[in-house]
Amino acid sequence: MKASSASLPAYDGADAGGELPPAPTVSVRAEWGDIVVAVAILCMAAWFFVTAGTLEDYSGEGIGAADFPTGIAALLGIGTLIILSGALRRLTGGSTRGVITVRRYVHVALGMLLLVAFPYLMDHFGYYAAMGVWLAAFLVLCNVRRPIPIILYVGGFLLFTKLVFEILLGTPLS
CATH class of the missing domain: 1.10.287 (Helix Hairpins)
Structure with a gap:
């Protein structure tokens, strides 16, 4: 190596x-x-x-x-x-x-750790809190560093999942 x-x-x-x-x-x-x-x-x-x-x-x-x-x-x-x-x-x-x-092997390893941690976070904090923190951390890991785009990406994704899964399909996520 x-x-x-x-x-x-x-x-x-x-x-x-x-x-x-x-x-x-x-x-x-x-x-x-x-x-x-x-x-x-x-x-x-x-x-x-x-x-x-x-x-x-x-x-x-x-x-x-x-x-x-x-x-x-x-x-x-x-x-x-x-x-x-x-x-x-x-x-x-x-x-x-x-x-x-x-x-960027450290970033790759941290991304893997985030993926493994997500089910634990979701079980303990609920889907929306876990996804918000997890997605923001993943964006920072991917070099999205400005707060406004991070807030817009996370908010847009959470709104999308709320509309599609909970409201349209009737699948509870929280």
């Missing part, structure tokens, strides 16, 4: 070549990226499988509520085996698909 964290000059947006502004990067072989993603998918499949076992089944002999997440878990497991076998074959054979470069 190679990381660079050179001093970053301020980006003025005036590049004529369409290039991205300088940012810290991390580069890894694509096969290691495949393995990390496959393990993450396998963890999600295991979570689906275990959670499916806790669902009540009122279907008798028919397809029940637990069958769908169990089937998804099986398909994810098969997909994971395919990804892992390809990555391990390339690693042991010496070939490579190239390098994966992640720009």
Whole structure:
């Protein structure tokens, strides 16, 4: 893994070549990226499988509520085996698909943390409070720094969800 964290000059947006502004990067072989993603998918499949076992089944002999997440878990497991076998074959054979470069890797990790934290926030603070704080934090993470656009984006999205889901579709979010 190679990381660079050179001093970053301020980006003025005036590049004529369409290039991205300088940012810290991390580069890894694509096969290691495949393995990390496959393990993450396998963890999600295991979570689906275990959670499916806790669902009540009122279907008798028919397809029940637990069958769908169990089937998804099986398909994810098969997909994971395919990804892992390809990555391990390339690693042991010496070939490579190239390098994966992640720009602004700290921002990417914080974004992942925000995604994982959202269900917890929603359970403890309700949809609207959690979504307002979460979306504002995500916008700041994406370099939207001026307060007026953040307020407009968050307010517009919350209004949209209120109108569409609660009023039009009758789905309670709070």
